[in-house]
Amino acid sequence: MNKQKSFLQSLSVAVALTMVAGSSSGVIAAEKKAKAKTAPLAITVSPYKGRPKENAKNIAAGKRIYDNACIYCHGTTGKGDGPVAFYLSRDTAPRPRDLTSGIFKFRSTGSGELPMDEDIFRTITRGVKGYMPGFQGLSVSDRWKVVYYVKSFNPDFKGGEFETIKMVGGPVQSNGVSINKGYKVYQKFKCWECHGGGGLGNGKKAPDLKDDWGFPLPPRDLSRLSSFKNGTAPEDMYRTIMAGFDGGAMPSYADFFEGEEKNVWHLINYIRSLSE
Amino acid sequence: MKIKNSIKWAGVASALLLASTASAYEQIDVTNGGTISGTISFKGALPANPALSITKDKETCGTGITADYYLGSGGGLQNVVVAIESIDKGKKFKKRAIIPFDNKKCMFVPHVVTAVKGQKLGINNSDPVLHNTHLYSGKKLKTMYNIALPLMNKVIKKPLRKLGPVVVKCDAHEWMLGYVYVSKHPYSTVTANNGSFSIGDVPAGNYKVKIWHEKLGEVSQDVTVAAGGTAKLNYSFSK
Numbered sequence: 001m002n003k004q005k006s007f008l009q010s011l012s013v014a015v016a017l018t019m020v021a022g023s024s025s026g027v028i029a030a031e032k033k034a035k036a037k038t039a040p041l042a043i044t045v046s047p048y049k050g051r052p053k054e055n056a057k058n059i060a061a062g063k064r065i066y067d068n069a070c071i072y073c074h075g076t077t078g079k080g081d082g083p084v085a086f087y088l089s090r091d092t093a094p095r096p097r098d099l100t101s102g103i104f105k106f107r108s109t110g111s112g113e114l115p116m117d118e119d120i121f122r123t124i125t126r127g128v129k130g131y132m133p134g135f136q137g138l139s140v141s142d143r144w145k146v147v148y149y150v151k152s153f154n155p156d157f158k159g160g161e162f163e164t165i166k167m168v169g170g171p172v173q174s175n176g177v178s179i180n181k182g183y184k185v186y187q188k189f190k191c192w193e194c195h196g197g198g199g200l201g202n203g204k205k206a207p208d209l210k211d212d213w214g215f216p217l218p219p220r221d222l223s224r225l226s227s228f229k230n231g232t233a234p235e236d237m238y239r240t241i242m243a244g245f246d247g248g249a250m251p252s253y254a255d256f257f258e259g260e261e262k263n264v265w266h267l268i269n270y271i272r273s274l275s276e
Numbered sequence: 277m278k279i280k281n282s283i284k285w286a287g288v289a290s291a292l293l294l295a296s297t298a299s300a301y302e303q304i305d306v307t308n309g310g311t312i313s314g315t316i317s318f319k320g321a322l323p324a325n326p327a328l329s330i331t332k333d334k335e336t337c338g339t340g341i342t343a344d345y346y347l348g349s350g351g352g353l354q355n356v357v358v359a360i361e362s363i364d365k366g367k368k369f370k371k372r373a374i375i376p377f378d379n380k381k382c383m384f385v386p387h388v389v390t391a392v393k394g395q396k397l398g399i400n401n402s403d404p405v406l407h408n409t410h411l412y413s414g415k416k417l418k419t420m421y422n423i424a425l426p427l428m429n430k431v432i433k434k435p436l437r438k439l440g441p442v443v444v445k446c447d448a449h450e451w452m453l454g455y456v457y458v459s460k461h462p463y464s465t466v467t468a469n470n471g472s473f474s475i476g477d478v479p480a481g482n483y484k485v486k487i488w489h490e491k492l493g494e495v496s497q498d499v500t501v502a503a504g505g506t507a508k509l510n511y512s513f514s515k
Contacts, residue, residue: 103419112411112420189426190406193448204332205406205448212412212419244422249447251408251424255432 050140054148062149065142069135074099078153093215093248094131099153103212105245106230110163111252114156120147128229165242165254168261171234174269182270185263189256194219194249199274209249217248225275237268301461302365306477309367310501313474314509316356316467316487322346323491323515328451330382333405337382337449344387345491352471353513355388357441357457357488359464360475361496367477369462374398374433377444377456379407379425384444384454388490390464391456396433401425410445411456413438422447441488455490480505487511 052058067076075082078099085096097104106123107115124143127134135143151157172178186192186199194209196202199222211217225232230240241264244252257264325342347354373395378385380402391397399409411420411434420442421434436442436458444454457464467473480503488494492513501507 101416101418111422112418189424191426193406208331208450209447210450212417244424246419246422249408249410249422251410251422251447253424253426255423256426256430 051144052141058145059148059152061142062145062147065138065146066149069138070146073132078150091215093211093213093217094128095213095215096132097247099150102154102156103247105247106239107243107246108165108239109243110165110254111244112246113163114154116162116164117144117147117151120150122231124150126231129227130229165239167235167238169265172262172265172269174272178266178269179273180270181263182266182268182273185267186270189253189267191267195222199223199271211249212247219249222271223274225272234265234268234272237271238264241267301363303368304365306367306479308503309477309479310503311474311476311506312358312360312478312483312485312499312501312509313472313506314511315471316353316358316473316489317351317471317510317512318346318348318353318492319512319514322348322353330451333382333403333449336403336405341383341451343451343453344383347387347469348471349469350471352467352469353489354467354469354471355386355489356467356471356473356513357388357390357455357464357486358467358473358475358509359390359457359459359486359488360461360478361484361486363461363463363479363483366461366463366479369395371395374431375436375456376400377409377454378402379409379446379452382407382446382449382452384446384452386454386466388455388457388466390466391436391458392462392464393436393439393458393460396435397456398431398433399423399425400431401428404428406448407446407452408448410447412443412445413440417443441490457488478507485509489513 066074071082072084073082073088073096074080075085080096080098082096088096094105102114104115104119106128107113107119109115109119121143123132124135124138124146135146138146192203194203194205196206196219201219201221203219206219209217209219220228228237228240230236230245240250242252242254242257244250253264323346325345328341328343330337330339330341344355369392371392371394375389375391375395375397377389377397378400382403382405397411401407407425408422409425410422412418413420420438423432423434425432436456439458439460442456442458444456446452457466463475463478465473465475478501480501483499483501485497485499486494487497495511497509497511499507499509
């Protein structure tokens, strides 16, 4: 009985947080402005201002925020086993991330690598479509402090080799020629085997795909741009294609597009055209 | 395509240096070294390999395939890793060697292979269908790489940085399974079809040798190698 009550309390807090998170348009506008300035480097360089130092004091401050905002799903020890997690889509992916595992989907680093600080910041800011709320309601400084605390869950963040995916070129004008080129890339690089000939997520390999924890994780229906978990901008899609989603089945295509990155931008135009 | 993140790199360089001096393998000229050789066998008839359910790409993968967990002949057991557990200095090896690892008819070829840490796995796709080679390492089976292989016959080279058995899977064909056993030294090998193996140029001394099979587990055996001699190591797994 007690458990039930505490769950309901947690849930109401979580709902309240979600609402708070969605209501800070001033901050979003400021970030958009900052982002526009540094767009070509958006993948490797943080477009966000006001980043505090990563030190013990700010990690402790991050923990206080985390304990208020994040434990309901991610748990007090970061294992993705908070009280709400128990009720969230128990038999299907994605589960709340086990932040101790070192496995992160949304990265601008190579397959199998830890994410950049900026990647974690972006996920906290935007949330994950359909799953995790965005936390623009927290100040930029507070979000960074949460990033630092989240990193403290896995000792590998303290050392090791990071390889970042470098964004080569930039979005190209979407027109018939580019979309047609993108369609050919989609065919040649066999995206259709999982995502389906029409991009509806119904390819021949779709039914058997699972995440690393054995939960069914079907490929994305590419005709629903607004549902893309890693973001909908061409730059976000570039990151997804090149880095893959660790923990899920989406592999990294970085090796195969090396030297012909322009094709990735055409592919992105084709995928985006499926939602029009 | 990829660049080192120099900022973080510099921050951890000293830590890495400390770690590497503590556990580095030193390459030397081994003179009058010994050999460890023998046969790994299985008591009784080999367990049956389960039939694999091929649900897609049948024109490439074929049908009626069985798993390749238990292979061997004449009582010998194939695909067993035999590796010295700990050795600080010994024979030279090619750091730049590329270990071939193919996706062929929706199976990994070879099924089990050994490598030295820092060497690269040369992943290839010989099939006209999409494969993805997904490597997992450590007890928690953390993703090491998940590489798309959409085109045939383009070798993708990926460095092996973690020690121990690396499990290889393909999300696109869930029955595919392979292993790369990574050591910090070159004293490791995989048994042939008759279960035999041989590890040469071993400096004289006492060693613990690990014997690892994907389904039967691992054991450790003590072996004494005399200068210029051959130490016999036979082991028999049983169900």
